[in-house]
Amino acid sequence: MFSLNEFWYLLVSVLFVGFIFLEGFDFGIGMVSRFLGRNDLERRAFINTIGPFWDANEVWLISAIGAMFAAFPNWYATLLSGSYVLFVLLLLSLIGRGVAFEFRGKVEKQAWKNAWDWVIFFGSLFPPLIFGILFSALMKGLPVESDMQMNAGFSDIVNLYTITGGVTLTMLCLWHGLIFATIRTMDNIRDRSRKVAMKLLPVNALLLLIFSGLTFFETDLFSNHSRLMLYTFFIGIFVYLLAGFFLTRKKDGWAFAMSGLILILSISSIFAGLFPTVLVSSINESYSLTIHNAASGNYSLKIMSYAAIALLPFVLGYQIWSYYVFRKRVDHKEHMEY
Amino acid sequence: MDTVILSRIQFASTTLFHFIFVPLSIGLVFLVAIMETMYVVKKDEQYKKMAKFWGHLFLINFAVGVVTGILQEFQFGMNWSEYSRFVGDVFGAPLAIEALLAFFMESTFLGLWIFGWDRLSKWLHCLCIWLVSLGTIFSAFFILTANSFMQHPVGMELNNGRLEMNDFFKLLTNGQLWVEFPHTILGSFATGAFFITGVSAVMLLKKKHLAFAKKSFQVAIIVGLVSGVGIALSGHEQAGYLVKTQPMKMAASEGLWENSGSPGAWTVTANIQPDEKKNTSEIKIPYLLSFLSYGKFSGSVPGMNELQEQYTAKYGEGNYIPPVRTTFWSFRIMAGLGGVLCALGIWGTHLLSRKKLQESKLFLRIMTIAIAFPFLGSSAGWIMTEIGRQPWVVFGYMKTEDAVSPGVTAGELLFSIVSFSFFYLILAVIMVFLFVKEIKKGPDHDHEEHTKVVSTDPFTKEGYNVFS
DSSP, rough: OOHHHHHHHHHHHHHHHHHHHHHHHEEEHHHHHHHHSSSSHHHHHHHHHHHHHHHHHHHHHHHHHHHHHHHHHHHHHHHHHHHHHHHHHHHHHHHHHHHHHHOOOOHHHHHHHHHHHHHHHHHHHHHEEEHHHHHHHHHHOOOOOTTSSSSOHHHHHHHHHHHHHHHHHOOOOHHHHHHHHHHHHHHHHHHHHHHHHHHHHHHHHHHHHHHHHHHHHHSSSSHSSSHHHHHHHHHHHHHHHHHHHHHHTOEEEEEEEEHHHHHHHHHHHHHHHHHEEEEEEEGGGGGGGGTTOOOOOOOHHHHHHHHHHHHHHHHHHHHHHHHHHTTTOOOOSOOOOO | OOOHHHHHHHHHHHHHHHHHHHHHHHHHHHHHHHHHHHHHOOOOOOHHHHHHHHHHHHHHHHHHHHHHHHHHHHHHHOOOOOHHHHHHHHHHHHHHHIIIIIIHHHHHHHHHHHHTTTSSSSHHHHHHHHHHHHHHHHHHHHHHHHHHHHOOOOSEEEETTEEEEHHHHHHHTTTTHHHHHHHHHHHHHHHHHHHHHHHHHHHHTOOHHHHHHHHHHHHHHHHHHHHHHHHHHHHHHHHHHHHOOOOHHHHHHOOOOOOOOOOEEEEEEEEEETTTTTEEEEEETTTTTHHHHHSSSOOOOOHHHHHHHHHHHHHHHSSSOOHHHHHHHHHHHHHHHHHHHHHHHHHHHHHTTTTOOOOOOOHHHHHHHHHHHHHHHHHHHHHHHHTTTEEEEEETTTGGGGTSSOOOHHHHHHHHHHHHHHHHHHHHHHHHHHHHHHHOOOOTTTOOOGGGOOOOOOOOOGGGOTOO
């Protein structure tokens, strides 16, 4: 059986994986709408594909951070205070992005809309970049002291490895978003999205390979969980080839499932690879935060487990229902919300 | 500069800004839900128009409330890491449950409500907005559970150098929560109600959209009256609880240096001199302080000097007196505005029942200004609650100065204060601009446009069929 600490580590991981899978495509849409949409109507069509969903997708992040705070307060405290500037940038992006969707359509002026389109672009570009950097830094290790305080310098957080991780995650989200667009839009913008997604196939494959290679050399993941990491790596390659196959044959639904699976595999292998550590200390291995020394007490974890087990089925149920209600394609020849 | 002060500036400014939008969202969505229900029941198109128009303003407001709320969840870890470590075991749980129970509900059903006007049946669509409203109320409940814990810690013990939860039920039945929650929710309903009556009053004064404005006014003033009276009653309850659990805050909000003696007189105004620990030019009403604190006309309320001695004996050397002037005046602003709202609710209901609403220009003008009152009142209320608790962040257990992140530098804090303030300032300007624009457009503007999305179903198409 699971211990409560393991259960909560799993839950936090699932919430992060869910966040990247779901908001991954809406970040992707946010990045392409400005460029692939040739006129205002087409841009609105792109944004409308995620209209009813993006807000709930973002709650996956809020829940992940909330669960992290509740179940592993030391992880939460060390990571957030230690990578302060990165989180400020993340929050500024999310703030700008969130209001941009709501404000964009409220004034019928091109300059107004252009300005918000740029906010959406940067607001969708930065978060996956920042999370890619953060996840990579978690794996590589950060200067956590014996008292769990972390005084990370710029190069501890931003270096070749983490930048590669950031770029890879951003590109994967972009790709995932483009494929999402192929199942939610029609006609020419659908074809255009598919074409760009095809062009990204070799680029992303290369990035994924480079990042896996760097992970092999820069982190302990492959030595700690060698078999698991290798299996995931080969399954990943297989899924990626399938994605390419489905894309070329215009099986968009299946292609989307594969691009999602790639994201799920990447992020969950990060969390599985870290286990049972949550924050690797680059100073001394014994200073690392683990699912035990960073966690809340047993009683607290138990209470929250009850709450989570009672609530999650409903959350999943009505979210799936909302995707079902809005299952139809967005037609950009009609009027739209944004 | 001192990181404690900077962290406090950061927290105070971002929280107060966030709290401009929260009560309006909670109040507006509740009223929109009532309006849509009236539409579904009475089948009167006017109510649908109302739900859409006020719903539109709610959405603009909600967006800002949500994005400024995300920051709140992160800044405990970013700026107050020692606090997060010390109380995470207890404080984190309500926050996590808030996200799971409330945020998912709000965001999902709001999406369904915005885009679902012709996708869902009328009842189902109406249910969605009620679920959003319920979500906002749950959200308030759980965040106040966390806040009440800071005011009056229960359901935990000090273990391994931190507070550990041992009774979640006590956390949910915290007496502090049950005086704070009704007061806050009623204050939010009043904020929504007086916003709608205020904007309707502008329309009535300008003789625009008369039928629409009157009907909106009617629905809102009833909510305004009920919540206005409720605020006063629940506020009284809260004062009674305060004197038991946080007597120092009570004494500071009364500017009471020495014990009041029985019966205690209530100070209306005073010139407080914290350095000399005395007040000059006081105006007092006899008996009232005893009544406010104990619900009867006798009983002495302890003063700050005596409490300071008690606290020093209990918690060691230190200054346990909060900023008295701020606490004293924010309490008076809050209570005064609460009283005014109550009176306006009664006056408005009276005019409405006599069918003299449109004739009373004076009343309509006052109602326009009164839009600001609930905002000022609730901000003042929070200032009193949080400043009055100082120097404690968790009453009796942790001081604010010990709660900050030791590793965060003044430079980083300045960077974040400057960038968030800059962003928030822009947001505020845009908000006001958009509100005025939407209100000028009026309810007759076609809000239908965004829902007609005719399209085809991808699941029936070739997308999923691998072998076609």
